[in-house]
Amino acid sequence: MDFRLGEEELALKEEIRKFAEAELPPDLVRNTVIDGEFRDFEFEISMSRKLAERGWLVMSWPEKYGGRGASLLEQTVYEMEIAYWGIPGAWMGISGIQWVGPCLMMFGTEEQREKFLPLIASGEKDGVWCTGYSEPNAGSDFANIRTRAIRDRGDYIVNGQKVWTSAAHRARWCWLAVRTNPNAAKKHQGISIFIVDMKSPGVTVNPILNYYGRHHFNEVFFDNVRVPASNLVGEENKGWYYLMQSLAFERRSIAPTTYGSLKRILEDLAQYAAQTEYEGQPLSKNPLVRAKLADLAIDLEVLKMFAFQLAWRITQGQIPVYESSRNKIMGDDLMRRGAITGAEILGIYSQADPDSEWAKLNGAVQGAYLGFPGQAIAAGTAEIEKSIIGQFRLGLPKSY
Amino acid sequence: MDFSFTEEQDMLRISARDFLAKECPKAKVREMAKDERGYDVQMWHSMAELGWMGLVFPEEYGGMAASFMDLVILMEEMGRNILPGPFFSTIALCALPLLEYGNSEQKTEFLPQIAKGGAIWTFALAESSGKYKASEVRLRAVLRGTNYVLEGHKLFVTDAHVADYILVVGRTGDGERPEDGITLFMVDARGPNVKMETIPTIGGDRQFKVSFDGATVPEDNILGTIGKGWDIVDFILQRAAVLKCAEMSGACQAVLDMTSSYAKERIQFDRPIGSFQAIQHKLADMLIDVEAVQYLLYQAAWGIGVGSPSPWQISAAKAKANEAYQRICIEAIAAHGAIGYTMDHDIGLYYRRVKAAEFAAGDTDLHREVIAAGLGL
Numbered sequence: 001m002d003f004r005l006g007e008e009e010l011a012l013k014e015e016i017r018k019f020a021e022a023e024l025p026p027d028l029v030r031n032t033v034i035d036g037e038f039r040d041f042e043f044e045i046s047m048s049r050k051l052a053e054r055g056w057l058v059m060s061w062p063e064k065y066g067g068r069g070a071s072l073l074e075q076t077v078y079e080m081e082i083a084y085w086g087i088p089g090a091w092m093g094i095s096g097i098q099w100v101g102p103c104l105m106m107f108g109t110e111e112q113r114e115k116f117l118p119l120i121a122s123g124e125k126d127g128v129w130c131t132g133y134s135e136p137n138a139g140s141d142f143a144n145i146r147t148r149a150i151r152d153r154g155d156y157i158v159n160g161q162k163v164w165t166s167a168a169h170r171a172r173w174c175w176l177a178v179r180t181n182p183n184a185a186k187k188h189q190g191i192s193i194f195i196v197d198m199k200s201p202g203v204t205v206n207p208i209l210n211y212y213g214r215h216h217f218n219e220v221f222f223d224n225v226r227v228p229a230s231n232l233v234g235e236e237n238k239g240w241y242y243l244m245q246s247l248a249f250e251r252r253s254i255a256p257t258t259y260g261s262l263k264r265i266l267e268d269l270a271q272y273a274a275q276t277e278y279e280g281q282p283l284s285k286n287p288l289v290r291a292k293l294a295d296l297a298i299d300l301e302v303l304k305m306f307a308f309q310l311a312w313r314i315t316q317g318q319i320p321v322y323e324s325s326r327n328k329i330m331g332d333d334l335m336r337r338g339a340i341t342g343a344e345i346l347g348i349y350s351q352a353d354p355d356s357e358w359a360k361l362n363g364a365v366q367g368a369y370l371g372f373p374g375q376a377i378a379a380g381t382a383e384i385e386k387s388i389i390g391q392f393r394l395g396l397p398k399s400y
Numbered sequence: 401m402d403f404s405f406t407e408e409q410d411m412l413r414i415s416a417r418d419f420l421a422k423e424c425p426k427a428k429v430r431e432m433a434k435d436e437r438g439y440d441v442q443m444w445h446s447m448a449e450l451g452w453m454g455l456v457f458p459e460e461y462g463g464m465a466a467s468f469m470d471l472v473i474l475m476e477e478m479g480r481n482i483l484p485g486p487f488f489s490t491i492a493l494c495a496l497p498l499l500e501y502g503n504s505e506q507k508t509e510f511l512p513q514i515a516k517g518g519a520i521w522t523f524a525l526a527e528s529s530g531k532y533k534a535s536e537v538r539l540r541a542v543l544r545g546t547n548y549v550l551e552g553h554k555l556f557v558t559d560a561h562v563a564d565y566i567l568v569v570g571r572t573g574d575g576e577r578p579e580d581g582i583t584l585f586m587v588d589a590r591g592p593n594v595k596m597e598t599i600p601t602i603g604g605d606r607q608f609k610v611s612f613d614g615a616t617v618p619e620d621n622i623l624g625t626i627g628k629g630w631d632i633v634d635f636i637l638q639r640a641a642v643l644k645c646a647e648m649s650g651a652c653q654a655v656l657d658m659t660s661s662y663a664k665e666r667i668q669f670d671r672p673i674g675s676f677q678a679i680q681h682k683l684a685d686m687l688i689d690v691e692a693v694q695y696l697l698y699q700a701a702w703g704i705g706v707g708s709p710s711p712w713q714i715s716a717a718k719a720k721a722n723e724a725y726q727r728i729c730i731e732a733i734a735a736h737g738a739i740g741y742t743m744d745h746d747i748g749l750y751y752r753r754v755k756a757a758e759f760a761a762g763d764t765d766l767h768r769e770v771i772a773a774g775l776g777l
Contacts, residue, residue, distance in 0.1 A: 001469060002402040003699045073401055270775040284777040294771035298696075298716045305695035312403045326688055383677065389687055390680035394660045397675035 009077045016056075016078070020085035023050065028086060028362065039214075040088075041170055045125055047089030052123030057090070058097055061105070065113060066121025076256045076311040080304075083260025086364075093128035093167040096120040099249040100129050100175045107234035107242050112195065116173070130171035130198070132162040132220060133243070140384050142177075143188040143240065147222060149178040156180075156194065156232070158202075158225040166378075168205045168218040171198050175246075176222075181237050191239040195231040202226075212370045250379045251324035252314075255307035258331035258375075262300055262338045265368060268361045269293060269345050283345065292341045296334070303330050322393035325385035332376040339368035403698075409473055412466075416477040419450065424481050426746050432484040433604030437562050439485030448517025453491060457499060461507060462515035468705040472646040472697065479647030480654040482749055484605065486520045486559035488760070492643040494521035494567050497584075497636050501624040506586075510565075522563040522589075523636065524554035524610055532637060532762055534630050535578035539612065541570040541585060546619050548572070548585060550612035556759070560596050560608040563589040568612065569633055572626055579630035586621040587612070603756040638709055640761035641718040645697045648721040648757050652690045652728050655750050659683060659732040666737075673735075682731050689724040696720050715762070715770035722764040726754045 051057040052066075060075040061067025070078075082090045091097055101120050104113050119127040138144040147160025158178060168174070174196040181190030196203070202225040207215045234242055270293060273284040283289050310323040342365035343350035354363025354370070376382060390396040405413070423443050432438055447453065456471050457463020471491075478487060495514050498507060513519040529536045539552025550570055560566060566587045573581030587594065593615040599607045624632050660683055663674030673679045696717035703710045729751040733740040740747045758764065 001405065001698055001702050003702050004401065266775070270777055274776060290772040290777050291765075291768055293775055293777060294719075294768040297771050297775055298720050298768075299692070301699075301713070301716050302692040302696060302720065305699060306691070308401055309403050309695060312401050316404075326691065329684070330688060330692075383681065386681040386684035387677060389684035390674070390677075393687060394674075394680075394683055396660070396663060396680050396683065397672055399675050399677045399680050 005077065006073070009074050012074060012077055013081055015054075016081040016085065016087075019050075019054070020087055023047065024085065024087065028088075044089040045123070045128075047087060048092055048123035050123075051087070051090060052121060057092070057123050058101060058117075058121045061101060061117065061121065065101070065105070065117035072311040072315050073308065076307055079253055079256035080260040080263075080307070083257040084264045086261070086264070089123070092120060092123065093130060093171050095131040095167075095171075095175055096127055096129035096173075098253050099131075099246040100173075102249050103175075103242055103246050104233070106245065109230070111230065112233070116195065125170075126172045128167065128171050129173045129175055130165050130168040130218075130220075131246075132165055132168075132174050132176040132196075134164045135161060136163055140381060142243070143186075143191065145177055145179055145191065147176070147178045148182070149180050149192060149194060149227070151229070152226075154229055155226045156229060158194070158196065158222040158227055160222050162220040162222075164208070164217045165205075165220045166217045168198070168220050169207060169215065174198055174203075174220070177239060177243055180239075184237065188240040190237055191243070192236050193233040193239040193242050194227050195233065196222075196225065196227050200225050200227070210374065216374075247379060248320065248324045251328045251385075252310055252320075254331045254375075254379065255303055255310070255327035258335050259300060259303045259307055261364075261368070262296075262303075262334060265338055265342055265361070265364050266293065266296055266300060268364060269342055272361060273345060289345060292344070296338055296341055299330070299334055299337070303327070303334055306330055322389045325380070325388040328380060329382050329385045329389075332372070332382060335368060335372040335375060339365065339372045343369050403695075405469075405473070409470060412470055413473050413477060415450075416452075416474050417480070419446075420477055420481040420483060424483050426482075426749065429482050429484055429749060438559065438606040439562070444485060445517050447487070448515070451515075452487070453495075453517055454511070454515030455491075457495070457511055457515055461499075461511035463511070469698075469701050471643065472701040475643050475646035476650035476653075479650030482651065482753060486522065486562060488640075488643065488647065489522040489558045489563070490514060490520050492640045492761075493523035493636055494565070496639045497567070497623065497632050500635060501632050505620075506623070510586075519564045520559065520562050521565045521567065522557055522559050523567045523569075523640075524557045524560070525569045525633065526555050527553065528555065530555065530759070532633075532766060533578070534582055534633075537569055537571050537578075537582055539568065539570045541572050541583060541617070543572075543619070544616075547616040548583075548619065548622075550585065550587065550615045550617060553609060553611040555609050556599060557608045557610045558756075558760075559606050560589060560610050561598075561606060565589055566594075566610065567623065568617075569629060575627070581627050582629040582633065583626050584623040584629040584632050585617045586623055587615060587617050591615055601756060603753040605753070605756050607756075637761050638711060638714050639704065641714050641767070642697065642700050642704060644757055644760045645693065645700070645717045645721045648725045649690075649693045649697050651750050651753070651757075652686075652693055652721075652725055655728050655732045655747065656683070656686045656690050658747065659686065659735050662736055679735055682735055686728050686731055689728055693717070693721045693724050711770055712774045715767035718762055719764050719767035719771065722758045722767070725757060729754055 055068050058067040059070035062069055101117055135145050149156040149158045176194045176196045179190050180192040184190030202223040204221040206219045208217050210216050273289055274282050276283045306327045313320050346360055346365055349360050352358035354366035359366055387399050391398055451464045454463035455466045458465050527536055527538055541548040541550050566589045568585045568587050570583055571581055572583040575581050593613045595611040597609040601607050663679050664672050666673045700713040700717040703713055732747050739745055
């Protein structure tokens, strides 16, 4: 065993710190949910470009697709630091960097890789993706999707509806899960993945505002949308396997980013508690405040170990079975606790709008408080993740 | 980074597991809870022959020169099996500080004896408050001629009744800080004026009130420097916290394994209860707790092994283990239903040992305080 970070990783941390100090406005409102609110798309994309110029945006990809072949451990450190500093633009919409790219490298054609990967790696608007998974009747029961694709000579014709589609209003491309065989013996055996140009005729994007009024996700309608057959990913009707892989990639990145965001919040709260007096002594002397922040710090250390352990396993060429689910549960639970503990420490100020000057700590606590219930649902609820651990790690019978 | 054990470490784990499964079945654990000595002398000698006592000692003291991580692995297996006896008190609490702070005469006199399984040691720190703070050390030691004379008492001293020596934390002076003037004495446990009184415990382990009513200790039997003993206490508490964590980690894994097996076998409503999400999600939570303890433990142990122990990482591991071990046991009993509440079932053996483990080498409050201070609070 060895728990040291390498010199490259330590140097990277330092470079990102300098980058953040030079590039971020000091009053930047800190969104905890990654790029979640798309407040200022032009600013975000300008940051994406800068990250791309630095060779960071897709660092773990091979050079020929725009990366620099960094290790997954280095990438994990990068994700932690990006989240720690709250650097926007790092996820390019959210799908492309984290799972579309890696999945295309595993399952895509060379033509698809050469066309789409450099676009993502460039940090330009044409490299922004969304992901079409959920439908009105397919949430946790994801295999129940009904959006159909039917072959028509050199194309497929897509009809149906997606919902909760993050960043669809910004995306140039959609990573779309559809049904290609409605008669398959099992629901998950008739699913395929397509790459859909969001500028295609017949694609309609309607905003869905979240409960605090931000435009993060959308409903997307597909009305006789023509998709070239060359945009099918992998084999027809094998999409479920690719989807599970994409979700594992998505869940993997949650631990590093949650770790980074919360580490910053924890440090800021500790500083706030030291500087805020109540009844003649700093809040930091209050035993309850100390105990709560200490408990948070301990579990944050657990999350860090989980994040590195999963990354390490993947670098060993092993296919993680349950670790992504473990990390997602831990990350979501900690985000909840961090938000609630943070709000308790801010007290009456915790109700101030994160954008307002009353918010304290650049709105990070309120952002976490508003954001954590959504993050906990995205990419699989705690209930789904626990069932995955039960079934695939502990060998318990299927429970649903 | 590297999260893997070496092949040798895997083999050590397997051989320890095999030995304990054979020599220390749960029937033996139950028998020892009623035994006057509280451990199996024959097994103790077999363990010594396997090199367990001297695992991390240099060869010159009869040891195997293995790493601290190896000791962690061994003690995880002991915890998994709830091995009764004075291994923790002898090795974790006493032999490690002897190795670090003992002078060459002391090391030559005591360590080979321990490695052979020929001496049992224990450590006496807590007094009436039960807190591991220098300010709570009231036991006085005064020099008379070439001997120190000890006056005072210690509580919750484990395995004192079978110990040959007790490492006693006493006060020889008072300074600016409560830590000043603390000295560690190696006291003959069977000497005159050392009296023991059993403290019956829920864990079935052996703990004592030990009174020193004018017990004498030769000057030569001071460990380290007079008045500077609190540094050694810190050293002991850190190592012992990690090694107790190792026992707890093994115990947590055992309880999870037992509960997971039971959930697959126990049929209600015509199906295994493990197919119900109410049970399955409980088990998933337990698994996350188990792995949290493991990785914090390995990180802290690794730091010690490479010579840069991190008090913060050590405290994170012990605080987590304290809470997780208790939670896992309680959830496991719930998942078992009434059978888990019976004398005949093994789960109770683990649950009853939660408190002894929690207060060994620092309770949760103590370790949380280390974390809070590290946050700048």
